[in-house]
Amino acid sequence: xxxxxILSVRPEPGQPRTYTFPSFTRTVLPSGMQVLVVQIPGRPLxxxxxxxxxxxxxxxxxLAGATVLMARAMTEGTxxxxxxxxxxxxxRLGATLxxxxxxxxxxxxxxxxxxxxxxxxxxLAELVxxxxxxxxxxxxxxxxxxxxxxxxxxxxxRRVDQAFTSTIYAAGSPYGRPAAGDEQTVPGLTPDxxxxxxxxxxxxxxxxxxxxxxxxxxxxxxxxxxSVDLVPTPANLPADPSVGAPTVASGxxxxxxxxxxxxGAVQTELRIGHVGLPRRTPDFYAVQVMGAILxxxxxxxxxxxxxxxxxxxxxxxxxFDMRRAAGPFSVRTAVQTPATVPSIxxxxxxxxxxxxxxxxxxxxxxxxxxxxGVFPLRFETPGAxxxxxxxxxxxxxxxxxxxxxxxxxxxxxxxxxxxxxRDHIHIDRLAIVAVGDFDTVGADLEAAGxxxxxxxxxxxxxxxxxxxxxxx
Amino acid sequence: xxxxxxxxxxxxxxxxxxxxxxxxHLAPVVAVNVWYNVGSKHEVPGKTGFAHLFEHVMxxxxxxxxxxxxxxxxxxxxxxxxxxTWLDRTNYFETMPSHQxxxxxxxxxxxxxxxxxxxxxxxxxxxxxxxxxxxxSSYDNRPYGAWFHxxxxxxxxxxxxxxxxxxxSMEDLDAASLEDVAAxxxxxxxxxxxxxxxVGDVDPAQARAWxxxxxxxxxxxxxxxxxxxxxxxxxxxxxxxELVEDRVPLTRHFFGFRAPRMGDRRFDALEVAAQILAGGKxxxxxxxxxxxxxxxxxxxxxxxxxxxxxxxMAGQVTVIPGVDPALVERVFEEELERLGREPVTDDELAxxxxxxxxYELEALQRVDERADRLSxxxxxxxxxxxxxxxxxxxxxxxxxxxxxxxxxxLRPDNRAVVTYEPADDTTTGDAGExxxx
Numbered sequence: 001x002x003x004x005x006i007l008s009v010r011p012e013p014g015q016p017r018t019y020t021f022p023s024f025t026r027t028v029l030p031s032g033m034q035v036l037v038v039q040i041p042g043r044p045l046x047x048x049x050x051x052x053x054x055x056x057x058x059x060x061x062x063l064a065g066a067t068v069l070m071a072r073a074m075t076e077g078t079x080x081x082x083x084x085x086x087x088x089x090x091x092r093l094g095a096t097l098x099x100x101x102x103x104x105x106x107x108x109x110x111x112x113x114x115x116x117x118x119x120x121x122x123x124l125a126e127l128v129x130x131x132x133x134x135x136x137x138x139x140x141x142x143x144x145x146x147x148x149x150x151x152x153x154x155x156x157x158r159r160v161d162q163a164f165t166s167t168i169y170a171a172g173s174p175y176g177r178p179a180a181g182d183e184q185t186v187p188g189l190t191p192d193x194x195x196x197x198x199x200x201x202x203x204x205x206x207x208x209x210x211x212x213x214x215x216x217x218x219x220x221x222x223x224x225x226x227s228v229d230l231v232p233t234p235a236n237l238p239a240d241p242s243v244g245a246p247t248v249a250s251g252x253x254x255x256x257x258x259x260x261x262x263x264g265a266v267q268t269e270l271r272i273g274h275v276g277l278p279r280r281t282p283d284f285y286a287v288q289v290m291g292a293i294l295x296x297x298x299x300x301x302x303x304x305x306x307x308x309x310x311x312x313x314x315x316x317x318x319x320f321d322m323r324r325a326a327g328p329f330s331v332r333t334a335v336q337t338p339a340t341v342p343s344i345x346x347x348x349x350x351x352x353x354x355x356x357x358x359x360x361x362x363x364x365x366x367x368x369x370x371x372x373g374v375f376p377l378r379f380e381t382p383g384a385x386x387x388x389x390x391x392x393x394x395x396x397x398x399x400x401x402x403x404x405x406x407x408x409x410x411x412x413x414x415x416x417x418x419x420x421x422r423d424h425i426h427i428d429r430l431a432i433v434a435v436g437d438f439d440t441v442g443a444d445l446e447a448a449g450x451x452x453x454x455x456x457x458x459x460x461x462x463x464x465x466x467x468x469x470x471x472x
Numbered sequence: 473x474x475x476x477x478x479x480x481x482x483x484x485x486x487x488x489x490x491x492x493x494x495x496x497h498l499a500p501v502v503a504v505n506v507w508y509n510v511g512s513k514h515e516v517p518g519k520t521g522f523a524h525l526f527e528h529v530m531x532x533x534x535x536x537x538x539x540x541x542x543x544x545x546x547x548x549x550x551x552x553x554x555x556x557t558w559l560d561r562t563n564y565f566e567t568m569p570s571h572q573x574x575x576x577x578x579x580x581x582x583x584x585x586x587x588x589x590x591x592x593x594x595x596x597x598x599x600x601x602x603x604x605x606x607x608x609s610s611y612d613n614r615p616y617g618a619w620f621h622x623x624x625x626x627x628x629x630x631x632x633x634x635x636x637x638x639x640x641s642m643e644d645l646d647a648a649s650l651e652d653v654a655a656x657x658x659x660x661x662x663x664x665x666x667x668x669x670x671v672g673d674v675d676p677a678q679a680r681a682w683x684x685x686x687x688x689x690x691x692x693x694x695x696x697x698x699x700x701x702x703x704x705x706x707x708x709x710x711x712x713x714e715l716v717e718d719r720v721p722l723t724r725h726f727f728g729f730r731a732p733r734m735g736d737r738r739f740d741a742l743e744v745a746a747q748i749l750a751g752g753k754x755x756x757x758x759x760x761x762x763x764x765x766x767x768x769x770x771x772x773x774x775x776x777x778x779x780x781x782x783x784x785m786a787g788q789v790t791v792i793p794g795v796d797p798a799l800v801e802r803v804f805e806e807e808l809e810r811l812g813r814e815p816v817t818d819d820e821l822a823x824x825x826x827x828x829x830x831y832e833l834e835a836l837q838r839v840d841e842r843a844d845r846l847s848x849x850x851x852x853x854x855x856x857x858x859x860x861x862x863x864x865x866x867x868x869x870x871x872x873x874x875x876x877x878x879x880x881x882l883r884p885d886n887r888a889v890v891t892y893e894p895a896d897d898t899t900t901g902d903a904g905e906x907x908x909x
Contacts, residue, residue: 003585003689007536011578011682013549014571017500017673042498044833075753084763087754088819094826096834111834140766147769147792150721154615267605267613298543298553308540311601314609334609336601366548373550373569380499381837460719 019376021402022385025217025232031204035224036389037217037232038210040382046114046213047383050124051390052106053206057174057246057325063193064174065181067201069141070194071101074108076137079130086127095120099127103179103246104324105394106201111383114215118223121209125224131198133191145186149178154460156262156269156435157334164271164433167258168328173248175327208393212382235399239280243396245324250275252429255451260458261438268340268436269333272347274426276329279322279395285408286420291319292367293417294354295331299366301350302331310346312339320424324395329425340441341448344432348450351430354421358414372406476836478859480846481676487692488664491683492846492856494671496839502672504576505565505843506584507851509667510660512640513559513633513780514699518647521603521640524557525648526656528599530564531555535586539595542579549575557638560779561851567840570673574682580668581686584661588654596653600645607639615720616892619788623728626712626888627784633702634780662693669846669856672839702780706730707886714888717895722769723791725801727808728888731785731881734777735853737865741877742775742785744869747824748816749773749807750787754823756807757789765803767795773808779852785881797891805884812879815871825867832863 024038056067075097077083090097095112108128112120152158162178169176181189201207211220217232252274277287295302295318302316316333331351335343379385392401430451438445438455446453480494512523533539546553551568566576611617621637628634668687670679708730732738750757750773761768773787787808791800835841842859849858 004535006685006689007578007582007585010536011574013575014573016569016571019500043837045830045837084754084759087752088823091752091754091823091827092819094830096827096830111830113830113833137763140763143792144769147722147790150793151615154719154721156613265613267608269613297547299540299547304540307602308598311598312605314602314606334605334613336605336608366544370547370550373572374547374552375550376499376569377501377550377552377567380501380839381834383834460721 021379021405024235024389026235026237027217027221027226027230027232029204029226029230033204034208034393035217035220035226035232036208036210036235036393037215037220038212038382038385038389039214039216040212040385041214043214043382044113045111045382046117046211046215047111047386048109048117048121048124048209048211049386049390050108050128051208051210051393052201052203053104053243053394054106054201054203055101055104056179057103057323058200059197061172061174061177062185062188063197064177064185065145065179066189066193066197067101067106068180069138069145069186069189070197071099071106072141073133073138073194074099074127074131076141077132077134078126079132080126082132086123090120090123093120093123095123097123097127103175107390114213117215117219121223129202133194135191138189138191138194142186142189145180146183149183153458156265156267159260160269160271160433160435163258163260163435164273164330164431165328167256167431167433168250168252168273168275170249170251173251174246175248175323175325176251208390210386210389210393212386212389237399239398240396243324245278248275248325250429252431254428255430255432257432257434257445257451257453258456259438259445259453260435260456262435263437263439265435265437266337267334268337268434268441270335270340270343271330271332271433272344272430273328273330274429274431275326276320277322277424278324278326280397281322283420283424284322286412286416287320287424288371289364289367289409289412290354290417290420292371293359293363294318294350297367297370301354302347305346305350306333306335306343310339310342312336312343337437337440340434340436341444344450345448348427348430351425351427355425355427358418361414364412364414364417368409368412371409375406476832476860476863478836478842478846480856482850482856485663485684485688487688487690488662489683489687490667490850491680492667492669492850493674493676493679494669494842494846495674495676496671497673499839500570500673501567501839502570502573502670502674503565503567503839503843504573504580505563505669505671505840505847506580507561507563507667507847508661509665509851510562511558511560512636512638513702514660515633515636515640518644519652520636520644521638522644522648522652522656523562524638524640525600525603525645526653527555527557527562528603529591529596529653530583530587532595532599533590534583535589536582537579537590539590542583545575545579551576559634559638563844563847565840565844573670573674573679577682577686581690584663584666584687585690587657587661591650591653593650596648596650600648603639604642604645607642611639615718616724619726619890619892622714622716622890623726623784623786623888626714626890627708627728627730627782628704632704632781633699634778659693659696662696663687663690664692664694665696667847667850669843671843671846699780704730704781706732706782706880707883708888709885711884712888714890716890716892718892720892720894722793723797723891723893725789725791725797725804726890726892727787727804729785729881729886731775731783733779733781733783735779737873738877738880739775739777739783740865741869741873742881744821744824744828744866745811745874745878746773746775746785747828748820748874749811751824751827757804760807761789761800761803767792767800767803771804797893801889801891808878808882812875812882815875818871821871828866829863832866
């Protein structure tokens with residue numbers, strides 16, 4: 001056969017190997033803490049995440065940033081290991097420690113060889129239970145955060161992200177503020193404030209230890225010194241209604257444009273969207289498929305239009321960031337300055353189109369096949385599996401959520417996608433937030449009439465420096 | 473812990489395509505990874521950014537694949553894909569559910585064999601525009617965005633192929649013609665200039681048969697022009713400095729050093745040194761500059777392995793407002809020079825080794841990473857077996873090795889320092905960090 005004859009025939013897929021998301025066990029300790037263990041043979045490393053269902057959205061507004069700062073400060077010293085000694089002890093085990101918090105929860109994690117898991121878990125427990133929050137170190141971390149806020153202002157993509165969320169949420173909605181705190185709240189994050197937040201995460205009834213790797217549930221229970229009488233059970237709990245959610249509300253009730261002027265910017269950073277959906281929305285799977293078609297796939301409608309047809313951008317994406325309460329829905333891109341107004345027009349027309357007409361069966365199949373097919377690729381390593389199980393716990397989702405994921409995606413129809421777009425994309429309260437050179441595009445933008453326009457000409461930190469407010 | 477034991481076969485088709493297959497049935501996943509031995513170092517003056525622009529063109533269709541259809545076929549099959557361009561090479565990769573392996577091989581073969589049948593001005597112009605937006609977004613409109621390009625200019629003389637950035641200049645991107653693209657393809661995108669790695673849930677005999685079928689008849693180019701001599705004096709000879717006023721709020725120093733090539737034992741020692749210097753909160757630079765003296769916001773030090781003349785060791789430190797930038801620079805440099813004066817402690821070395829072991833094993837868990845490393849070691853060092861020996865090489869680095877390598881490399885007369893400081897006027901430039909499609 002010639003090369004042409006060979007290449008002109010597209011190969012057919014083979015027989016797929018059956019795949020099911022790894023099963024896991026649950027043991028409830030007398031304290032109420034859960035231990036979830038997923039055995040994944042053949043992997044030399046074990047991943048362990050200690051998760052608390054309490055995050056930045058649970059902290060009081062005047063202490064905004066306290067949960068994130070507390071997580072960062074935990075590796076600055078504990079009762080048994082002052083200073084960096086805990087980090088050093090972990091390093092000697094070859095254990096990579098991480099402590100972090102987000103809106104929904106707190107996670108302390110470690111990756112380590114299975115043989116060193118008991119020692120690594122002991123360090124994890126010490127770190128979570130006995131941090132000392134030394135005054136000087138907390139002060140330094142506060143200053144680091146304040147300096148980072150200067151960097152946020154200067155970096156167009158970080159600036160627009162922050163401006164977008166503060167625009168779409170009403171005052172008082174936690175998601176509208178930066179999770180790590182802002183210039184108003186960070187100075188008040190004293191060691192005592194961190195200790196107050198720390199007490200709230202010392203709650204076994206809201207805590208799970210999730211471990212994955214070439215180990216058994218018994219190995220893990222032994223490693224944490226749990227009673228030998230405890231028996232792990234196959235995990236099959238339904239959704240947990242006790243998981244609360246913060247109260248959030250939209251700060252936008254009509255289309256608006258908020259433009260942060262950056263003289264001479266060669267691109268405009270754009271975020272277009274509104275308050276979206278919580279993770280436990282009944283339409284979750286239809287929304288996933290709709291989001292993939294609109295702005296998730298490489299060849300999504302937005303990418304094909306603004307990148308592959310018009311060449312306005314290196315990339316454009318859209319999606320719903322789902323949390324315990326309604327996270328943002330956003331279209332995200334950076335476009336060459338002269339293409340700012342046409343890029344917004346094209347984006348709006350794609351948002352209208354997916355609401356007004358049904359997607360084609362081919363588009364539905366492309367998105368569905370991708371989400372179903374890529375699912376096993378996402379869970380190749382213990383770290384990925386453990387992360388996903390932690391997500392289930394934090395959101396209070398049923399134990400079989402990931403097992404039934406592929407069938408649920410497969411059941412999504414064209415009508416479901418259309419309904420999801422109509423119900424969850426809100427043209428009438430879109431916020432268009434931009435960081436770019438307003439003086440170049442302003443006249444066209446005003447003429448386009450996308451919505452009520454507000455232009456913000458803020459001083460950059462470098463200009464503040466010249467004004468003497470920052471001594472440089 | 474167990475040392476890596478990646479078993480693989482290594483062979484060449486009659487047309488010169490190097491094929492590496494590694495079997496692992498843990499997950500129903502397979503990685504396909506093609507490295508072409510062409511990077512921005514092959515570009516000539518006036519045609520910078522060309523290798524990377526070409527990488528974008530590789531996704532614009534071939535004779536049997538329409539524009540952008542590569543992505544829809546891969547994603548529709550439940551796979552992921554991308555391509556990246558760097559100084560030494562260009563690579564293309566797909567990770568697929570294992571029953572879709574044949575599709576990925578066919579896609580790679582179709583563009584290796586028939587790309588020019590689909591090439592047209594409209595697609596070239598479209599991707600030129602996309603790449604110019606990539607440059608704006610990744611470098612020009614980003615604080616400190618041009619730092620790496622500036623270091624390249626200081627570390628390598630103007631006539632050296634590492635002197636210019638991978639993303640290239642706007643003028644050169646504008647000047648790229650269809651004929652340039654076609655000539656570039658005919659010259660470098662030949663099977664005898666490529667390594668194809670297939671790793672994961674695969675039947676090697678079946679994979680070999682498919683590769684033979686789809687790639688076997690693609691003609692070799694027996695006249696690939698050799699690169700000129702890229703050798704360099706091991707040390708720059710004098711310190712090189714640049715002050716950049718940019719729209720940045722905090723002063724940041726970037727440091728670059730000319731270092732031995734990848735595969736040199738001294739380069740291994742410097743990679744371990746980087747872990748001791750800046751690998752996390754227990755490291756020397758973090759401890760001294762961020763934690764104890766509290767004069768820096770953050771620190772970094774890392775290696776960029778290259779094979780043409782020299783590699784790069786690079787570092788950065790962000791100065792806390794109100795602190796004298798000169799002091800911060802001095803302390804940073806003092807710590808680098810100390811490495812050359814006195815041996816690291818046994819405990820520091822033990823901690824670095826333990827962490828490097830975990831990082832290596834963590835990375836090698838994934839089939840895409842294994843495929844990429846096999847292709848990399850085969851392309852750059854002609855030695856895919858390095859995938860199993862590299863960890864051992866790190867673990868056998870001694871304190872004396874680190875001291876000797878640091879004394880040789882981390883010295884003032886081998887150093888470039890680029891300092892970004894706040895100004896209300898913006899300077900823009902371009903830099904060549906790894907560039908993905």
